[in-house]
Amino acid sequence: MAAAAEDGGGVARQAELRRAEGNACFRKARLGAAIDCYTEAIALCPGVAVYWVNRGLCHFRRKDWARVEEDSMRALALDDTSVKGHYLLGCALLEKEDCALAVKEFEKALDLLKPSNSRDKMAEDIWQVLAKAKYLAWEKHSTQRVWKMQSLREACENALQEHHFLSGTLSEDSEGTTNEYSEQCKLLSEVFTNAILADTPGDVPDYICCQITFEIFRDPVITPSGVTYERAILLEHLRKVGNFDPVTREPLKEHQLVPNLAIKEAVQAYLKEHTWAYKSN
Numbered sequence: 001m002a003a004a005a006e007d008g009g010g011v012a013r014q015a016e017l018r019r020a021e022g023n024a025c026f027r028k029a030r031l032g033a034a035i036d037c038y039t040e041a042i043a044l045c046p047g048v049a050v051y052w053v054n055r056g057l058c059h060f061r062r063k064d065w066a067r068v069e070e071d072s073m074r075a076l077a078l079d080d081t082s083v084k085g086h087y088l089l090g091c092a093l094l095e096k097e098d099c100a101l102a103v104k105e106f107e108k109a110l111d112l113l114k115p116s117n118s119r120d121k122m123a124e125d126i127w128q129v130l131a132k133a134k135y136l137a138w139e140k141h142s143t144q145r146v147w148k149m150q151s152l153r154e155a156c157e158n159a160l161q162e163h164h165f166l167s168g169t170l171s172e173d174s175e176g177t178t179n180e181y182s183e184q185c186k187l188l189s190e191v192f193t194n195a196i197l198a199d200t201p202g203d204v205p206d207y208i209c210c211q212i213t214f215e216i217f218r219d220p221v222i223t224p225s226g227v228t229y230e231r232a233i234l235l236e237h238l239r240k241v242g243n244f245d246p247v248t249r250e251p252l253k254e255h256q257l258v259p260n261l262a263i264k265e266a267v268q269a270y271l272k273e274h275t276w277a278y279k280s281n
Contacts, residue, residue: 015044015051022054031058049079056088068092083112087126094129099137106130124232127218131278138275142199153192160184201276208267211247212237216277217267221257225250228260 022037038055045051056071069092075085090105109126164170164181208216210230219231225248237246238254245252271277 011044015041015048018044019051019054026054026058029061031061034058047078049075049082049085052078053082053084053088057084060088060091065092065095069096081112083109083122083126086112087122087129090126090133091129094133094136097136097140099133099140102133103130103137106133134271134275135278138278142276145199146196149192149195153188156188157185160188199276201279202274204274204277205270208263208270216271217260217263220260220263220267222260222263223248223250223252224256225252228263231257231259 018037018041022034022041025031025034025037035055035058038051038058041048041051042055052071052075056068056075059065059067059071068088072085072088072092075082076089079085086105086109090102090109093099093102093105106126106129110123110130113123113126160181161170169179170181204216210217210220210233211227212233213230215230217228217230220228221231221234222228223234223245225245227245227247229246234246234257235254238252243251243253
């Protein structure tokens with residue numbers, strides 16, 4: 001039994017060596033060699049999720065989306081808490097224009113990052129593709145919605161005209177004033193016009209945008225001066241420019257920042273009703 005355990009440990013060590021070699025090749029952009037190394041690691045220890053993720057990242061660099069999807073799914077079957085696994089699967093699904101499923105994968109990845117309070121580039125990358133997926137999903141839905149509304153409008157207008165024709169109220173009255181049919185046509189037009197406008201891109205309100213980037217807030221924080229900023233952008237200002245509020249110039253340290261939950265909720269509510277606004281990010 002001890003010998004078997006030792007052999008198993010030796011296999012695991014060999015797999016880790018192959019992984020380390022793969023990582024070195026990946027950093028040098030030798031993707032073919034990296035894939036070979038990760039494939040050897042998988043052959044030795046197929047139950048290790050990170051080997052599948054690493055090979056999936058190589059396929060991601062090559063834009064080989066079918067293999068990205070395959071490797072990320074194998075990784076997630078082994079470890080559903082893999083942030084990179086959900087990110088890679090979301091990217092593969094997005095390339096297939098399966099936006100709804102892609103959104104779910106990106107949201108899962110962001111949820112998994114929250115406990116670590118991560119502010120790194122990974123979170124930014126995930127947010128960018130999440131915004132793209134949500135906008136594309138809205139765009140597809142909006143196109144279908146406009147077509148259906150136009151068809152419905154024509155059907156309503158035809159039904160209204162037929163009703164008034166049969167009842168003898170289709171023409172104007174003797175004084176030339178607008179009759180009931182004309183009034184109903186006008187009202188019907190207003191209803192459909194307003195419905196279309198509600199789904200038409202416009203200007204995003206200033207109160208849900210950062211004063212530095214002018215983009216919609218993702219993680220808003222408020223300073224003692226009462227000004228709200230995007231956390232990552234403000235932290236970068238504090239590190240690179242100085243410990244002061246960019247607008248009021250008052251002294252400011254990182255520990256003084258407080259999450260602005262009210263604005264965050266306002267952003268979420270706005271984006272839920274105006275999904276097209278994701279494109280502004």
